[in-house]
Amino acid sequence: MAQAPQPEPLFTTERYFALVDEGVLQPDDRVELLEGVVVAMAPQNPPHAGFVALAARQIGRLVGDRAAIRSQSSLLVGRRSVPEPDVAVVPGTEADYLRHHPDTALLVVEVADTSLPQDRLTKAAIYASAGIPEYWIVNVRDRALEILREPDPRLRLYANRRTATPDEIVTLVALPDVHVPVASILPPAEPDELAD
Numbered sequence: 001m002a003q004a005p006q007p008e009p010l011f012t013t014e015r016y017f018a019l020v021d022e023g024v025l026q027p028d029d030r031v032e033l034l035e036g037v038v039v040a041m042a043p044q045n046p047p048h049a050g051f052v053a054l055a056a057r058q059i060g061r062l063v064g065d066r067a068a069i070r071s072q073s074s075l076l077v078g079r080r081s082v083p084e085p086d087v088a089v090v091p092g093t094e095a096d097y098l099r100h101h102p103d104t105a106l107l108v109v110e111v112a113d114t115s116l117p118q119d120r121l122t123k124a125a126i127y128a129s130a131g132i133p134e135y136w137i138v139n140v141r142d143r144a145l146e147i148l149r150e151p152d153p154r155l156r157l158y159a160n161r162r163t164a165t166p167d168e169i170v171t172l173v174a175l176p177d178v179h180v181p182v183a184s185i186l187p188p189a190e191p192d193e194l195a196d
Contacts, residue, residue: 010035010036010037010080011033011036011037011038011080012036012079012080013033013076013078013079013080013081013082016033016038016082017082019038025038030042030043032074032082032083032084033080033081033082033083034081034083034118034122034123034126035080035081035122035125035126036080036081041084042114042115045113047113047140047187048111048113048140051111051138051140051185051187052071052072052086052087052111053071054184054185055086055087055109055111055138055185056069056071056086056087058180058184058185059087059089059107059109059180059185062178062179062180063089063172063175063178065093066175066177066178067089067090067091067092067106067175068089068090068091068092068093068094068096068097068102069087069088069089069090070085070087070088070090070097070102071086071087071088072084072085072086073088073101074101075088075090075101075102075103075105075108076101076102076103077103077104077126077127077129077130077132078126078129078130081126081130082101083123083126083127085105085108085109085110085123086109086110086111086138087107087108087109088102088105088107088108088109089105089106089107089108089172089174089175090102090104090105090106091104091106104130104131104132105127105132106132106133106134106172106173106174106175107132107133107134107135107136107172107173107174107175108127108132108134108135108136109135109136109137109138109185110123110135110136110137110138111138111140112137112138112139112140112141113140113141116137116139116141119137120137120146123135124148124157124158125156125157126156127148127151127158128148128151128152128153128155128156128157128158129151129153129156130151130153131151131153132151133149133150133151133173133174134147134148134149134172134173134174135147135148135149135151135158136148138185138186140187143166143186143187144163144164144186145163145164145170145182145185145186146161146162146163146164147160147161147162147163147164147170148160148161149161149173164182165182166182166183166186167182167183168181168182169181169182170182
């Protein structure tokens with residue numbers, strides 16, 4: 001009788017970081033740990049890189065010194081996930097994270113073009129399970145901002161999901177004095193020019 005294939009082992013955050021110390025991964029490898037699996041990130045095309053920079057700059061300008069802004073940096077969210085969100089608004093200041101990565105966020109933003117299914121499913125479950133109060137997906141292809149709120153960590157989902165229109169101004173759940181004009185972080189009106 002043939003033996004069933006054994007499932008691949010799931011990595012913990014500690015084991016994941018040890019892969020760099022052991023030389024299996026290089027510090028500049030474009031990978032992240034999602035639910036115990038080391039996942040390669042696609043190379044950034046110019047639109048994706050541009051919208052990440054735009055969102056980080058706009059949100060950072062509006063948040064000011066109320067919180068720290070991290071872009072494409074590790075976020076420890078649970079025992080088996082270390083995503084690198086495109087933008088994360090984290091409590092405290094940048095100096096608070098000189099010796100360790102943050103383990104929570106006030107807002108996480110992912111810029112999605114080819115990664116839209118993963119951002120809607122896998123990453124939404126990861127961020128909801130960590131109790132992150134607000135998760136935005138900048139949907140480049142549809143020129144839309146998808147807003148996920150009211151995380152249910154037990155069910156690993158956000159109870160409130162909606163799409164904001166470009167003419168809206170969105171108030172952050174965790175920082176109610178911060179108001180972000182949706183159009184300021186969306187692509188221009190000609191999304192076909194940006195498709196990769």
